[in-house]
Amino acid sequence: MGSVDFRLSAYRSFEPEAIHILVSAFEDAWATMQQNGTDTGPGTRDRVAKAIIQATRRGEPLERRKLCDTALEQLAEDRSH
Numbered sequence: 001m002g003s004v005d006f007r008l009s010a011y012r013s014f015e016p017e018a019i020h021i022l023v024s025a026f027e028d029a030w031a032t033m034q035q036n037g038t039d040t041g042p043g044t045r046d047r048v049a050k051a052i053i054q055a056t057r058r059g060e061p062l063e064r065r066k067l068c069d070t071a072l073e074q075l076a077e078d079r080s081h
Helices: 002-011 016-036 044-057 064-080
Strands: none
Touching: 016 044, 016 064, 044 064
16 A cells, blocks of 8 residues: 555645545555456556546545546546557
């Protein structure tokens, strides 16, 4: 989890509570991908983290479930192209 916190802080400064929400959304998305048998090969963790961060930049509220869903949708869309 420490590496995810570091990557998040490299993009923008987040309050500790916000970091907790972002990391929780990341962990939920990752667990969902593993449970669904989604490709979790090299670079996928970075893509999940970036999708969550980009969602917050677009104004997505800091809601764990919504950020998780948005990241999963973004990765699915990326794979379909």
